[in-house]
Amino acid sequence: MMDGFVLFGDIVHTAPDSGLSLHGHSHLVVESGRCAGVFPILPERFRGLPIENCAGLIVPGFADLHLHAPQHRNLGLGLDMELLDWLNTITFPTEAHFSDEDFAAAEYEKFSAALRRSATTRACVFATIHGDATLQLMRLLEQSGLFTFVGKVNMDRNSPAFYVEDSASKSLRATERWLDAADSFTHCRPILTPRFVPSCSDELLSGLGRLARERKLPLQSHLSENLREIAWVKKLCPDSSSYTGVYEAFGLLGERSIMAHCVHLSGREIDIIHDTGTFAAHCPTSNINVRSGAAPVRRYLDAGLNIGLGSDISGGHTLDLFEVMRAAIDVSKLRWRLVDDSLPALTAADAFALATRRGGAFFGKVGAFDAGYEADILVVDDRRYVNSEDSLSQRFERMVHLARAEDVAHKYVAGVRIF
Amino acid sequence: MMDGFVLFGDIVHTAPDSGLSLHGHSHLVVESGRCAGVFPILPERFRGLPIENCAGLIVPGFADLHLHAPQHRNLGLGLDMELLDWLNTITFPTEAHFSDEDFAAAEYEKFSAALRRSATTRACVFATIHGDATLQLMRLLEQSGLFTFVGKVNMDRNSPAFYVEDSASKSLRATERWLDAADSFTHCRPILTPRFVPSCSDELLSGLGRLARERKLPLQSHLSENLREIAWVKKLCPDSSSYTGVYEAFGLLGERSIMAHCVHLSGREIDIIHDTGTFAAHCPTSNINVRSGAAPVRRYLDAGLNIGLGSDISGGHTLDLFEVMRAAIDVSKLRWRLVDDSLPALTAADAFALATRRGGAFFGKVGAFDAGYEADILVVDDRRYVNSEDSLSQRFERMVHLARAEDVAHKYVAGVRIF
Numbered sequence: 001m002m003d004g005f006v007l008f009g010d011i012v013h014t015a016p017d018s019g020l021s022l023h024g025h026s027h028l029v030v031e032s033g034r035c036a037g038v039f040p041i042l043p044e045r046f047r048g049l050p051i052e053n054c055a056g057l058i059v060p061g062f063a064d065l066h067l068h069a070p071q072h073r074n075l076g077l078g079l080d081m082e083l084l085d086w087l088n089t090i091t092f093p094t095e096a097h098f099s100d101e102d103f104a105a106a107e108y109e110k111f112s113a114a115l116r117r118s119a120t121t122r123a124c125v126f127a128t129i130h131g132d133a134t135l136q137l138m139r140l141l142e143q144s145g146l147f148t149f150v151g152k153v154n155m156d157r158n159s160p161a162f163y164v165e166d167s168a169s170k171s172l173r174a175t176e177r178w179l180d181a182a183d184s185f186t187h188c189r190p191i192l193t194p195r196f197v198p199s200c201s202d203e204l205l206s207g208l209g210r211l212a213r214e215r216k217l218p219l220q221s222h223l224s225e226n227l228r229e230i231a232w233v234k235k236l237c238p239d240s241s242s243y244t245g246v247y248e249a250f251g252l253l254g255e256r257s258i259m260a261h262c263v264h265l266s267g268r269e270i271d272i273i274h275d276t277g278t279f280a281a282h283c284p285t286s287n288i289n290v291r292s293g294a295a296p297v298r299r300y301l302d303a304g305l306n307i308g309l310g311s312d313i314s315g316g317h318t319l320d321l322f323e324v325m326r327a328a329i330d331v332s333k334l335r336w337r338l339v340d341d342s343l344p345a346l347t348a349a350d351a352f353a354l355a356t357r358r359g360g361a362f363f364g365k366v367g368a369f370d371a372g373y374e375a376d377i378l379v380v381d382d383r384r385y386v387n388s389e390d391s392l393s394q395r396f397e398r399m400v401h402l403a404r405a406e407d408v409a410h411k412y413v414a415g416v417r418i419f
Numbered sequence: 420m421m422d423g424f425v426l427f428g429d430i431v432h433t434a435p436d437s438g439l440s441l442h443g444h445s446h447l448v449v450e451s452g453r454c455a456g457v458f459p460i461l462p463e464r465f466r467g468l469p470i471e472n473c474a475g476l477i478v479p480g481f482a483d484l485h486l487h488a489p490q491h492r493n494l495g496l497g498l499d500m501e502l503l504d505w506l507n508t509i510t511f512p513t514e515a516h517f518s519d520e521d522f523a524a525a526e527y528e529k530f531s532a533a534l535r536r537s538a539t540t541r542a543c544v545f546a547t548i549h550g551d552a553t554l555q556l557m558r559l560l561e562q563s564g565l566f567t568f569v570g571k572v573n574m575d576r577n578s579p580a581f582y583v584e585d586s587a588s589k590s591l592r593a594t595e596r597w598l599d600a601a602d603s604f605t606h607c608r609p610i611l612t613p614r615f616v617p618s619c620s621d622e623l624l625s626g627l628g629r630l631a632r633e634r635k636l637p638l639q640s641h642l643s644e645n646l647r648e649i650a651w652v653k654k655l656c657p658d659s660s661s662y663t664g665v666y667e668a669f670g671l672l673g674e675r676s677i678m679a680h681c682v683h684l685s686g687r688e689i690d691i692i693h694d695t696g697t698f699a700a701h702c703p704t705s706n707i708n709v710r711s712g713a714a715p716v717r718r719y720l721d722a723g724l725n726i727g728l729g730s731d732i733s734g735g736h737t738l739d740l741f742e743v744m745r746a747a748i749d750v751s752k753l754r755w756r757l758v759d760d761s762l763p764a765l766t767a768a769d770a771f772a773l774a775t776r777r778g779g780a781f782f783g784k785v786g787a788f789d790a791g792y793e794a795d796i797l798v799v800d801d802r803r804y805v806n807s808e809d810s811l812s813q814r815f816e817r818m819v820h821l822a823r824a825e826d827v828a829h830k831y832v833a834g835v836r837i838f
Contacts, residue, residue, distance in 0.1 A: 075804065075821060076821040077816055291764065292756070334707060334713060335753075337710050338754070402494060
């Protein structure tokens with residue numbers, strides 16, 4: 001019991017039924033890295049634990065289900081372009097530079113420092129095709145104290161000559177070497193990362209499916225982001241029922257898989273995502289920036305999909321999940337007005353649930369303060385924007401609409417204080 | 420000449436043809452509060468002036484064409500509601516409090532301090548129906564050094580009993596008293612402010628039109644923000660050709676008039692706005708937040724409308740015009756994808772032009788660095804997000820997508836340094 005502690009203050013998290021759970025002047029008890037519960041009056045059995053009084057709001061840490069570490073360098077660049085042009089002009093040339101290990105070390109150091117200082121406690125990260133640079137990123141993230149999944153990217157077709165792997169077999173062998181070398185990390189774990197269908201041959205996707213099963217590995221990729229991309233997949237895979245069907249056919253979907261974007265899924269594809277338990281990573285800043293569209297998140301929630309948020313830097317322009325939450329609300333409001341007013345817009349509470357409990361579920365019991373959940377905690381200093389007369393509910397609303405990562409005064413991951 | 424100065428550094432503004440004008444390592448010369456030009460090499464005749472080296476980007480000050488000062492208190496609140504519900508629940512009760520002059524003084528002091536510290540150098544501001552509180556706001560803004568227009572609001576119908584003027588004639592008399600008292604200010608000038616058609620009787624609109632002509636006053640109001648509001652106006656004014664037609668009939672349009680929102684104008688209404696030279700204030704953060712819709716700004720630009728940006732706090736959640744610029748791009752991108760791909764999305768340069776040269780035009784020669792323009796200048800510290808290898812064009816892009824008001828290191832209004 002002596003490794004526990006108590007945070008006292010105003011606590012907000014998402015309840016198991018997805019409703020907002022507000023606890024003014026309450027105690028969040030942490031023992032052995034996990035939450036023991038939230039209590040208005042501290043139970044007798046916890047009275048020996050050290051108590052910290054927290055100004056601001058105490059909320060769960062945020063889960064970022066999709067982002068590209070090498071693109072941290074490009075935040076805010078090239079956003080007058082659409083996806084495929086943007087990939088060729090901005091993204092691929094930058095990622096190719098990561099063959100240079102000094103360059104990679106310097107860039108990944110900046111990225112890791114930024115992620116560590118952000119509101120994110122858990123993340124699923126794309127690296128590049130380079131195994132050594134990916135290991136370098138993993139070493140840095142391991143030191144950050146965050147829990148992350150990092151993937152060496154696989155690409156063996158339809159990619160620029162300067163940024164592609166020679167064959168499926170070479171890509172798979174490089175992946176196995178990387179996996180063997182990555183085995184020593186505890187906080188930063190490997191995740192298989194086929195970039196997306198257009199840049200992966202059938203042989204490569206099939207081999208990655210086999211690896212996932214043999215080594216019991218999670219997997220991440222992109223799905224149904226942009227209309228031109230979807231048309232391209234249809235042309236590349238004329239025998240598949242859908243873009244989602246391609247991943248399904250190779251055994252790449254499931255409860256340990258994340259598919260980023262899912263903007264334009266058909267009803268049948270939504271069923272497949274649902275039935276396999278695959279996680280959708282909604283990336284609204286990116287979907288706006290590179291003009292991919294407005295994913296019907298309300299429909300996905302109603303359908304019971306596993307879904308969380310992704311910053312998708314640098315299609316997204318920021319690692320700050322507060323901004324991504326707001327963009328999720330914005331996209332849903334404009335979609336309601338412009339496309340389909342039968343799907344209610346996301347509320348502040350909905351967006352918060354996506355960033356915390358819903359996205360956190362990919363990592364296990366993460367993203368809420370229920371007893372037994374890992375203690376990922378943010379203390380958000382809200383003095384910058386609250387009014388002294390605000391209710392706790394109003395302070396929550398203002399946080400969703402006005403807070404920034406820089407307002408996070410303290411961050412804990414599985415009970416360990418990061419700052 | 421001795422009241423002049425020179426800023427040396429990397430300068431960006433919008434050219435007369437609306438294109439982006441980039442000047443690395445150049446001199447911006449200011450004399451008697453106005454720009455004398457931008458020069459790569461400082462001409463002989465200016466060599467006696469003091470020179471300041473500026474890190475970061477030197478850009479024109481931003482013009483905020485529409486905002487509600489009393490709603491500064493409500494930033495980030497009530498944004499799960501649509502416009503008319505939000506007005507009745509959040510806005511009107513707060514505005515009614517401004518009958519209390521102590522309350523008004525305290526709130527307006529916070530607002531004025533925030534506007535002074537923002538990226539805004541010119542603003543058009545709604546106060547409340549209370550003449551004395553409006554004068555208090557004007558005194559504070561006069562001291563801020565910014566150039567502003569402030570209006571006592573007129574409302575004599577369809578308003579809550581706790582927040583309405585008794586009759587058109589009383590509203591007009593109160594307006595004249597306020598105008599007489601406001602005459603001493605130089606930087607903060609009065610602007611007539613009928614709230615919008617639903618809350619103003621014909622007699623009131625007619626009287627305000629007469630006042631505008633007699634006293635040569637500018638005017639601001641709301642137009643075509645929300646579909647329920649538009650339907651309401653149609654019902655209230657069955658004989659009018661359109662919402663815009665009501666304002667036209669009372670002589671309230673023209674080059675010194677600003678109509679906020681203009682989200683759902685018909686082709687005929689666009690023609691009226693164009694032919695009268697009326698300014699449209701595009702308020703994208705607000706139009707998203709209270710789900711009003713996506714104004715076709717590209718169409719308005721193509722049609723040659725006068726148009727700038729408005730933060731519209733607290734329908735908009737922030738005074739920061741950097742965020743409003745980004746929202747203008749976002750709305751245009753989603754509109755392109757979801758509604759009409761014949762209207763190209765706004766580029767970073769387009770959004771910057773709206774915030775500077777286009778919006779500034781309401782105030783005269785304001786919002787650019789052409790010779791003769793008033794010297795409204797921001798020095799934007801971009802070390803937080805630029806890369807040492809960025810071109811000036813890339814630094815500009817990053818500023819539009821990543822900068823915040825807090826990044827403004829120095830601000831000048833008509834050649835006077837504010838901070």
